[in-house]
Amino acid sequence: MAFSSCFSLSPLPFKIDHLGQTITPCGKGQTFPFPIINNGYQSIVRNRRINLKGDWSFIGGSRMVVNQQVVRLVPYRKASRVYASWLSGGPELASSVFTLATTAVLPFYTLMIVAPNSELTKKSMVSGVPYVVLGILYAYLLYLSWTPETVELIFASKYLLPELTSIGKMFSSEMTLASAWVHLLAIDLFAARQVFLDGLENQIETRHSVSLCLFFCPVGILTHVITKAITETTRKKQA
Numbered sequence: 001m002a003f004s005s006c007f008s009l010s011p012l013p014f015k016i017d018h019l020g021q022t023i024t025p026c027g028k029g030q031t032f033p034f035p036i037i038n039n040g041y042q043s044i045v046r047n048r049r050i051n052l053k054g055d056w057s058f059i060g061g062s063r064m065v066v067n068q069q070v071v072r073l074v075p076y077r078k079a080s081r082v083y084a085s086w087l088s089g090g091p092e093l094a095s096s097v098f099t100l101a102t103t104a105v106l107p108f109y110t111l112m113i114v115a116p117n118s119e120l121t122k123k124s125m126v127s128g129v130p131y132v133v134l135g136i137l138y139a140y141l142l143y144l145s146w147t148p149e150t151v152e153l154i155f156a157s158k159y160l161l162p163e164l165t166s167i168g169k170m171f172s173s174e175m176t177l178a179s180a181w182v183h184l185l186a187i188d189l190f191a192a193r194q195v196f197l198d199g200l201e202n203q204i205e206t207r208h209s210v211s212l213c214l215f216f217c218p219v220g221i222l223t224h225v226i227t228k229a230i231t232e233t234t235r236k237k238q239a
Contacts, residue, residue: 093144094178097137101182104133105189105214112196112210122200125193134186141179188217195224204231 108130111121149170156166171177192213199206204227212220 091174094141094174097141098178098181101134101137101185105130105185108189109192109210109214112192113207116196116200116207125196130189131186134182134189138179138182138186141175141182145173145175145179184217188213188215191217191221195220198224198228202228202231204228 108124111118111124115121153166153170154162156163171180192210195206195209195213198204199209204224206224206227209220209224209227212223214220
């Protein structure tokens with residue numbers, strides 16, 4: 001009775017990966033002209049040949065013994081993806097600074113909204129550290145995004161005033177967009193801080209105005225002015 005099997009036992013468990021398919025060795029004297037992956041490492045094998053010897057008994061059943069004949073084995077780890085350097089700039093840098101700056105201002109808004117009367121919030125709002133950090137990020141992005149055409153785009157009209165089409169062309173660069181976003185975050189946070197401190201000084205509710213300052217700064221300032229006027233009017237009537 002003829003018996004064939006493709007089961008293999010090896011002291012070094014391996015699989016053969018070729019063109020996205022896993023191939024189990026089956027046969028004697030097979031040669032594989034492609035890399036063999038063993039224990040998470042990719043190996044370059046020269047003159048690969050795998051010999052399979054069959055054995056069968058009533059007690060042990062069938063088994064296949066794998067003898068690997070490898071002339072040269074060079075293991076190496078797959079190289080990890082390397083991101084662009086902060087010194088060279090690029091889309092990765094613009095995206096990273098965008099996320100970093102946005103995340104950095106959120107704790108200050110959270111403190112002003114959730115715990116406006118705590119000492120931690122008051123000390124944080126008086127500190128100038130966040131504006132220094134945002135200013136450095138903005139200056140760095142501005143330096144990377146600056147080109148000889150920047151001045152021409154800013155003063156495009158005959159009256160040396162900006163024009164909408166030229167500003168739109170200037171902001172077609174991701175680096176310029178990221179610098180403008182950091183600029184807005186710094187201005188919005190500063191305006192929210194002024195609204196918050198004015199509310200503490202005059203005992204006016206500012207949480208709704210501070211929330212609007214995050215993305216709609218002019219609207220947040222407007223709501224604070226209206227809230228302050230209504231509060232002062234109400235106090236005068238009650239006095």
